[in-house]
Amino acid sequence: MLTIDFERLRSIGMTPALVQHLLALLAEDQPDPAQRLVRVAEVHRETVTLHDGLAESSARVLPRVLRDLAEAETGLAVGDWVLAQPDAHGAWWLHRHLTPLRHVARRDADGRRHPVVSNA
Numbered sequence: 001m002l003t004i005d006f007e008r009l010r011s012i013g014m015t016p017a018l019v020q021h022l023l024a025l026l027a028e029d030q031p032d033p034a035q036r037l038v039r040v041a042e043v044h045r046e047t048v049t050l051h052d053g054l055a056e057s058s059a060r061v062l063p064r065v066l067r068d069l070a071e072a073e074t075g076l077a078v079g080d081w082v083l084a085q086p087d088a089h090g091a092w093w094l095h096r097h098l099t100p101l102r103h104v105a106r107r108d109a110d111g112r113r114h115p116v117v118s119n120a
Contacts, residue, residue, distance in 0.1 A: 002031050002083070008053035012039050013079070013119065018101065022081060025098050035083040035095055040118075043076050048094060050084055059084050059092035069097060077103065077115035 004022070006014060022037070042049035047058050061076065069075050076082075076097065083096040100118035107113055 002026055002033070002035065002037065004037055005053065009037065009039075010053075012051050012053050014053075018081070018119065021101055022098055031083050031096065032085065035085045038082060038084050040076055040078055040080040040082060043078060048076060048082075050082070050092065050094070057092050059094050061094040065094055065097055073113065074103075074105075075115050077105075077118045079118040081119065 004014075004019060006019060036052060038050040038052045040048050041051040041056055047060055049056050050059050076094075077100075080100055081098045082094050083098070084092050084094045086092050103118045104116045105113040106116055
């Protein structure tokens with residue numbers, strides 16, 4: 001069972017409406033108890049910066065998550081809520097992207113949408 005520390009996460013944008021939304025998403029597929037709910041603070045080519053309400057850490061995204069996002073024709077955006085956990089060596093990995101309540105995207109010349117920010 002995932003534990004959500006509302007007071008800690010409130011400082012980075014958690015609201016009661018978001019808690020209800022995320023709990024509904026997680027009810028379908030219970031995450032590993034070692035995973036932590038964090039927010040995407042920066043998106044880079046190979047990594048993302050995650051914030052847990054206390055500190056930031058760099059993480060890599062599991063290829064499965066990238067594939068799922070590509071199939072949905074979207075990507076990671078600043079403000080996304082995700083589940084992440086460290087591996088045996090202490091390196092953080094993003095395990096699951098949680099569908100945002102709101103999402104701002106831009107279109108490129110080909111008409112494809114690129115996420116800019118989520119849960120704004």
